[in-house]
Amino acid sequence: MRIDDLLEKYFEGETTAAEEKELRTFFSSGPVAEHLAPYQPLFAYFDEEIARKEEKEEAVVPAVAERSARRKVYYMVSGIAAAVLLLLGIGQIFFSEGRRYCSDNYVIINGRCYTDVKTIREHAFRALEEVATTPDELIPALDRDEVDRRIIEEQLNDLRSLFDEEE
Structure with missing residues (x-):
């Protein structure tokens, strides 16, 4: 029998994907021979798992598509922002x-x-x-004669001290 051979190959790990699909189809098609009945729940479980996996993949596809769209918009906005910053930098260098x-x-x-x-x-x-500042701002006009007299006296004193030291 073909199914017995496929089962033996299956448990040896030598079946192809097409052969495993044939086994699942056989065991899910309805009643089977008595000697094959213990294998029916095993392959029914595999069919349920495959169906669940397909449902998850179908549910994931829109989420992935949404993330992919968001990512594209993000990259596009980032690229535009980088281009604007680059142009501003170049403008600052050349036109400032x-x-x-x-x-x-x-x-x-x-x-x-x-x-x-x-x-x-x-x-x-x-x-x-x-x-x-002008001299008028620095020295009031009334005291100018007094300031001139003091300056002359200081200069004379300096000269006297020079002559007194030499003697």
Whole structure:
């Protein structure tokens, strides 16, 4: 008999997938011979397990498809964000006026780079005028004669001390 041979081959582990399917079909088709009846629950169990596995795979396919779609959207958005950041970086490098490098001799005034000597002098004199104090601001007009007299006295004292030491 063909089924007996297939059973023997099955228990030896030598059957192909087609032969195992034939055995499952035979044992699930209905009543079988008495000597084969003990094997019927075994193959019925295999049929149930295979059906359960197929149901799980069918249930998993939409979840996998949903994850795959999410992953595609994520990669697309990530790629767009990376491209935007790259363009912003390139734009910052090439189109930023304040960050360009100057030549070897330069001065930075208010964040701008100047290499023209005439312009630099103008800026320097303007800055000095802003911070410089005139003698009138430093010494009141009423005390000017007194200050001049003190300065002359101090200079004379210094000269006297030089001559006194030499003697």
